[in-house]
Amino acid sequence: MAAPGQWEMEKGIPLSRPAHLLRDVPLPAAVVFESPLTHNLAWMQRFADEHGAKLAPHGKTTMAPALFKRQIEAGAWGITLATAVQTVTAHAHGIERVLMANQLVGHPNMALVADAIEAGMEYYCVVDDADNVRDLGAFFADRNLTLNVLIELGVDGGRCGCRNTEQVDVLVAEIADQPALSLVGIEGYEGMIAGGDEVVAVRAYGERLVETVCTLRASGVLQREAPIVTASGSKWFDLIAETFDRAELREHYTPVLRPGCYVAHDHRLYAGAMEAIKARDLTLEGELRPALEVFAYVQSLPEPGLAIIALGKRDIGHEPDLPLPLRRYPRGAEGSEWVDVSSWRTTHIMDQHTFLEIPENADIAVGDVMAFGTSHPCLTFDKWRRVLCVDESLEVTDVMTTYF
DSSP states (O other): OOOTTOEEOTTOOEESSOOBHHHHSOSSEEEEEHHHHHHHHHHHHHHHHHTTOEEOOBGGGTOOHHHHHHHHHTTOSOEEESSHHHHHHHHHTTOOEEEEEEEOOSHHHHHHHHHHHHTTOEEEEEEOOHHHHHHHHHHHHHTTOOEEEEEEEOOTTSSSSBOSHHHHHHHHHHHHTOTTEEEEEEEEOGGGOOSSOHHHHHHHHHHHHHHHHHHHHHHTOOOSSSOEEEEOOSSSHHHHHHHHOSHHHHHHOEEEEOOOGGGTOOSSHHHHHHHHHHHHOTTOOOOOOOOEEEEEEEEEEEETTEEEESOOTTTSOOSSSOOEEEEEEOTTOOTTOOEEOTTSEEEEEOSSOEEEEOOTTOOOOTTOEEEEEOSSTHHHHTTOSEEEEEOTTOBEEEEEEOOO
16 A cells, blocks of 8 residues: 555655545546455455355456455455466466466476466476477477466357367377476356357356366376366356356366456346356355446537536446446535536447437536446446555555556
């Protein structure tokens, strides 16, 4: 946490005293509320623990090492990332175990990872292609290093990953021919499953992952005492956790869940997913809470029924949903003085402007501050190099740097 007098805001403006969001911070600004953040960290870790699984949150959501560290401190097994650059960034900020849920392709990327492994990082990546396996094997043999790999299982029409057992068998044989590679488990991603009964399809995919890792373990090709089986994005983590939650896996395997958006949650996309999860499990206690918002000024009131907000695509995610109006703070207001405007509607967004449909007699003025919620938090975090952490009174408690 930064000390008073050491604040560094998004535009590089230093503040000489502890900052209040509405009084001291140039807007727009991306904000994470401390209370729901703390709640979400504990909630998801408890969920994983209760299902006998490890948690490796996907760090690409925030790319904020301060949040990675808090996830690890809350009990996470490691951090999931998507690229070699993300991986070495996390390691440079103290993250010792990374599961890269992607193929490691290209010698410059391999070199980054090899350097981090030599520096002590425990690293895992996935493979789905024989040429890539041979390339990895040769590269890491030249570096006198062992690379942990997991075979990725995909779905027809989806993203990466082997589509069938025959492809898995080919990869197993190729990996066995590469002394520098250690086959340690099976990886998948259920988020590409769509159409039909998705719940049934996700459960079946989870079963396929489990069956595959069990078959490979029985054949003796896995080079780890407790092989890894891993999946789970932020929408279906309950179904994957249920599929992995069996005595055999708890005793002889390392089940790993990888949701990322839970740390900030959101106000629409994953809020809806949370409602569906609670409907599937009526015994589930509590729920994730939205922590991420973006604050901006009312810029113009050019005609009745329309407000223009100084907020745009450069500042906030706008898909699959436009920014969601939440609260209005009158000019000069403190954090406790606000009005619910969730019935108002965003109609259009440009690079630096958001069009807000408002009642014609709305009590609103230029200079008021608007708080907006998001749908899919990943697409807002990547707009910012500094994200503010605030308490319920909107006092800034920390400034978190992102590395996109």
